[in-house]
Amino acid sequence: MYAFDFVRPASLAEAVEALKAEDAQALGGGQTLIPTLKQRLAQPSVLVSLKGIREIVGIRRDDQGRLCIGGGTTHAQVAREAKGDFPALAALAGEIGDPAVRNRGTIGGSLANNDPSACYPAAVLATGATVVTNVREIGADDYFQGMFTTALEPGEIITEVRFPIPERAHYAKFAQPASRFPLCGVFVAKFPSEVRVAVTGASEEGVFRWREAEAALAVDFRKEALEGLAVEADGMIGDLHGTPEYRAHLVKVMTGRAVAAA
Numbered sequence: 001m002y003a004f005d006f007v008r009p010a011s012l013a014e015a016v017e018a019l020k021a022e023d024a025q026a027l028g029g030g031q032t033l034i035p036t037l038k039q040r041l042a043q044p045s046v047l048v049s050l051k052g053i054r055e056i057v058g059i060r061r062d063d064q065g066r067l068c069i070g071g072g073t074t075h076a077q078v079a080r081e082a083k084g085d086f087p088a089l090a091a092l093a094g095e096i097g098d099p100a101v102r103n104r105g106t107i108g109g110s111l112a113n114n115d116p117s118a119c120y121p122a123a124v125l126a127t128g129a130t131v132v133t134n135v136r137e138i139g140a141d142d143y144f145q146g147m148f149t150t151a152l153e154p155g156e157i158i159t160e161v162r163f164p165i166p167e168r169a170h171y172a173k174f175a176q177p178a179s180r181f182p183l184c185g186v187f188v189a190k191f192p193s194e195v196r197v198a199v200t201g202a203s204e205e206g207v208f209r210w211r212e213a214e215a216a217l218a219v220d221f222r223k224e225a226l227e228g229l230a231v232e233a234d235g236m237i238g239d240l241h242g243t244p245e246y247r248a249h250l251v252k253v254m255t256g257r258a259v260a261a262a
Contacts, residue, residue: 002040008049012056012159016134018048019155026050026157028109029074031101056108056159061085066130067165071108071158078107088169088262092119092187095173097180108158114206116147116237117181121207123171124161126187126198132160147206166191168221172258173201174250176241183242184250186210188258190221197255202247204235213255223256 007024009015019026025044027033028051036042050056056072059081067086069078079094079102096102096119110120111131124131124140131138133156143151152158166189173185182201189196195217197210216225231251236244 002037002043004044005046006049007046008052010052012053012134012157015048015050015053015157016155018046019157021046024048026112028072028112029101029105031097031105031109032113032115033109050106050108050157056157062162065165067163069107069161069163071111071132071160072106073108075102075105075107075110086163086165086169088166088171088187088189089123089163092123092171092173095119095171095175095180101180107161111143111161112150112152112158114144114148114150115181116203116206117183117185117201118207119171119173119182119185119200122185122187122198122200123163124198125207125209126169126189126196127163127166128196129164130162131158132162133158141209144207147204149206164191168262170258170262172254172261174254184247184254186251186254186258188217188255188262190217190262194218195221197258199251199255202231202236202251204237210251210255217259221259221262223259226252226256226259 007018024046027047027049056070058070060068075093075096079090082090110118129140131143138151168190171187173182184202185200187198195214197213200207231248233244233248236247238244
């Protein structure tokens with residue numbers, strides 16, 4: 001590790017002010033950032049911890065029926081407290097990493113980092129959720145902009161994520177056994193007017209919508225509706241865990257499993 005200043009604000013306003021410092025970096029649960037610092041892949045001069053800000057922690061329903069989750073809420077809390085309102089999201093949160101990761105990592109930290117193999121981006125994109133920051137609201141289709149890239153500006157903090165609750169939903173994940181990251185994860189959400197399918201872990205560009213599957217499932221919400229569809233291997237991730245062709249195949253398989261379970 002290297003020398004840096006550590007700031008622990010007690011309020012959102014204090015955090016926003018602290019992030020105005022030169023080369024300051026927000027710290028959520030630290031499940032990605034801390035290993036990055038250890039490897040010197042990032043070297044901010046100031047770390048601003050968001051863990052003590054109670055106003056961005058918690059789960060509630062708003063007057064539009066959406067499930068609103070504070071950006072500082074841990075995966076473990078989502079897994080426990082979202083079961084009654086949004087079981088598919090709770091199940092997703094309960095499968096992230098291991099107990100240590102789930103009890104430290106936060107939904108806001110995951111979405112701000114936007115790892116191409118993170119689980120939450122699939123749920124956010126599949127439901128058309130709204131990412132709320134200290135300055136604005138960003139729709140899911142505008143928020144994700146590629147691998148480790150989002151619409152967030154420097155100094156913006158995710159304060160809440162607002163999830164419309166679908167009629168049916170399920171997240172199917174084919175996990176790498178050691179890391180629990182998905183080689184391919186698919187979140188399927190059926191609403192009265194549309195079906196949305198979001199894929200994570202498979203593409204070099206990060207989370208994406210499989211629109212051909214959405215169109216087919218909007219007509220016939222059964223896995224059989226996916227017959228004849230295929231995802232191109234071009235642009236899929238290739239590594240020691242699987243080739244691009246393998247991941248492209250997994251997209252269809254996991255989509256079918258998600259639809260069947262939903």
